[in-house]
Amino acid sequence: MGKIYSKKAQASKNLKPKKEVVSFLLNYSKALTVVKIDDKNFEIIAN
Amino acid sequence: MADLHTPDALLVKNYVDGSEVALATLIKRHESKIYGFIYSKIADRDISNDIFQDTFIKVIKTLKSNSYNEEGKFLPWVMRISHNLIVDHFRKTKKMPMYRETEEFSIFSIMSDDALTIEGKMIVDQVEIDLKKLIEELPEDQKEVLVMRMYQDMSFKEISEVTGVSINTALGRMRYALMNLRKIIEKHQIILTN
Numbered sequence: 484m485g486k487i488y489s490k491k492a493q494a495s496k497n498l499k500p501k502k503e504v505v506s507f508l509l510n511y512s513k514a515l516t517v518v519k520i521d522d523k524n525f526e527i528i529a530n
Numbered sequence: 531m532a533d534l535h536t537p538d539a540l541l542v543k544n545y546v547d548g549s550e551v552a553l554a555t556l557i558k559r560h561e562s563k564i565y566g567f568i569y570s571k572i573a574d575r576d577i578s579n580d581i582f583q584d585t586f587i588k589v590i591k592t593l594k595s596n597s598y599n600e601e602g603k604f605l606p607w608v609m610r611i612s613h614n615l616i617v618d619h620f621r622k623t624k625k626m627p628m629y630r631e632t633e634e635f636s637i638f639s640i641m642s643d644d645a646l647t648i649e650g651k652m653i654v655d656q657v658e659i660d661l662k663k664l665i666e667e668l669p670e671d672q673k674e675v676l677v678m679r680m681y682q683d684m685s686f687k688e689i690s691e692v693t694g695v696s697i698n699t700a701l702g703r704m705r706y707a708l709m710n711l712r713k714i715i716e717k718h719q720i721i722l723t724n
Contacts, residue, residue, distance in 0.1 A: 491713055492626065495694045497562055497582070498562060498565050498566040499561055499562055499565055500561055500565045500577050500579050500582045500583075504556075504582060504583050505557055505561065505577050507552075507583065508583060508587070508590065509550065509553065509557070511587065512553050512590045512594075513550050515590060515591070515594055517591065517594040517595040517596075519596070520597065524597075526591065529654055
């Protein structure tokens with residue numbers, strides 16, 4: 484049986500952010516603690 | 531363990547309660563849509579990545595400070611944040627985005643040159659030459675009025691003064707000139723295209 488060549492429908496570019504960006508966000512989230520004192524928010528980044 | 535079928539609202543709640551995995555699931559679930567949205571406005575991968583990152587930093591800060599009111603609209607909320615950051619970005623670049631040529635798109639996809647091509651110019655020139663030859667076939671008085679009106683930009687008042695006839699006569703001659711020109715074009719079966 485001969486090969487059947489079919490034109491693939493042009494898929495929309497599956498756009499994604501860079502893996503490094505996502506990785507940074509997850510690490511940032513792990514390191515961040517927000518403490519509320521008297522209506523003020525303090526952001527603490529753990530090293 | 532966060533499941534791909536867990537609704538956003540529950541993932542948000544889990545994240546606020548301390549589950550970092552929930553955040554990872556949320557990002558993975560929505561990253562294409564959000565990044566795609568940003569890229570559709572910005573058309574630059576690097577800047578889009580920056581805006582994506584800034585969007586989620588705001589999301590993370592808001593969720594961690596318990597300032598988020600869950601109304602089942604997590605994605606629209608995030609899209610709104612990214613939209614506002616896009617607007618800020620354009621404001622910073624003075625409303626006109628600076629288009630840098632990248633491999634992704636060429637500046638010519640948004641700018642076009644409206645000037646005639648050489649071929650177009652040749653056609654225009656030829657049409658004008660043909661038209662002048664046809665005008666020569668008109669009766670003298672009609673030709674005179676037509677030339678004064680079309681080629682010398684004279685008003686009918688000026689034409690009537692120069693030719694010594696009334697404005698109405700000048701207007702009549704112009705009307706006949708155009709009618710006869712159409713007949714001449716038909717007679718010669720010419721196609722004047724521009």
